[in-house]
Amino acid sequence: MSYIAGKRVFSEMIQKIKEDGLYKQERLICSPQGPEIIVRFPENAPEKKVINMCANNYLGLSSHPEIVHAAHNALDDRGYGMSSVRFICGTQDVHRQLELKIAEFLGMEDACVFSSCLDANAALFEVLLTEEDAIIADRLVHASIIDGIRLSKAQNFNFKHSNMEHLEEKLQETQNHRLRLIVVDGVFSMDGDMAPLDKICELAEKYDAMVAVDDSHATGFIGKTGRGTHEYFGVMDKVDIITTTFGKALGGANGGCVAGKKEIADLMKQRGRPYLFSNAVPPPVAVASIRVLDILSQTTERRDKLERLTAYWRKGLTDAGFDLKEGNTPIVPVMLYNAKLAQQFSKELYDEGVYAVGFFFPVVPMGQARIRTQISAAHEKEHLDFALDAFKKVGERLGVLGLKKKEILAKFGE
Ligand SMILES: *Cc1c(COP(=O)(O)O)cnc(C)c1O
Secondary structure (H helix, E strand, O other): OOOHHHHHHHHHHHHHHHHOOOOOOOOEEOOOOOOEEEEEOOOOOOEEEEEEOOOOOOOOOOOOHHHHHHHHHHHHHHOOOOOOEHHHHHOOHHHHHHHHHHHHHHOOOEEEEEOOHHHHHHHHHHHHOOOOOEEEEEOOOOHHHHHHHHHOOOEEEEEOOOOHHHHHHHHHHOOOOOOEEEEEEOEOOOOOOEOOHHHHHHHHHHOOOEEEEEOOOOOOOOOOOOOOHHHHOOOOOOOOEEEEEOOOOOOOOOOEEEEEOHHHHHHHHHHOHHHHHOEOOOHHHHHHHHHHHHHHHHOOHHHHHHHHHHHHHHHHHHHHOOOEOOOOOOEEEEEEEOHHHHHHHHHHHHHOOEEOOEEOOOOOOOOOEEEEEEOOOOOOHHHHHHHHHHHHHHHHHHOOOOOOHHHHHHHHOO
8 A cells, every 4th residue: 555646646636726716615514404504614613503595495395394294204104225226126116106206297208217417417328329429518518417428429519508500500510410419408507597498499300309408407496387497498398308306496305317208218227327326216305306296286386486586686686786697597696707706705705694605616617706696485585685785795895896707807816
């Protein structure tokens, strides 16, 4: 055993990350997930109650009593873990129920549930496509789609973010391939904008391509009844494949799926490596996810409230003079561009009682650092007012109010 060379190399890597202001320090949450959380930061500091502005808990279901109750019951009825991958002896009736339920919710024929959406994306492309085929991806798709594409043998094309002329060029370029699959995020996680699915589906029809959408940041709350971006754009019958997660709005534990035509879901189970070689979602999670979908099928109350709160939050920040990314989803990025500034901003917010972390390279491109805020239906207006006050105070103190990109970069550096 000789770790001497390794230790030097790895320590230098960490040192470099720190020097660049890109070192991430985790905060320990000592309470359930929710709009108010108890946090220790640094790890040995006393506990502090703060408003949470950066969870993917869009519908406020992560610690909802009905969901917790459903999980408790499942623990008694179906046990804790499966100790098996799905195909050997890891599929309970509840796993299959969840697949049929999520397929129905999304308006699809069938679904295959994985341990995560990252796993769903890792399976999707490798299973369906060969070197004869072409994948045409938006350049800003989620990291797990990029990894999934890397795992497949299909030829890899991409188009400029939401640029339909460029997509059309790529579709023309790939007409000789056996199959073409366009892939986008429904809602792009870092910017909170939506893929123009109506136009994408039109182009897909014109050039005989399939459409896959990762709706992880949309399922449950985008669209009139929360089905997702395909509902929002009126193309529920035109999107071929949806991948999504149970780890965000849908209760926030874990699990993901590929939903689509029967053959597609079936092939995932025959050939998907994460399906075949990684453990099944725990029964309490499957059952609680089913309960989530039942609640969301009965009422749109939560997504409606989320929409109202989001509009309120966006307006408050805009009026205060912050530079926001345009959009109408509950992902509201406050642009600061400089990584160290984003870190400092986040730290001072925390001192003011607001939890919102800075995002910087490699999570977003260099020079695009930001505080990504996210609204939850569990928030009340009072939470947002408190958070707005904190943002204003810190914004004023650091001198960024009313400044745009150029001015911030001139003041704080690249
Ligand atoms: C969060 C996210 C994932 C990963 O989902 P997990 O279930 O946590 O693995 C995949 N795709 C997108 C677009 C996401 O935002």
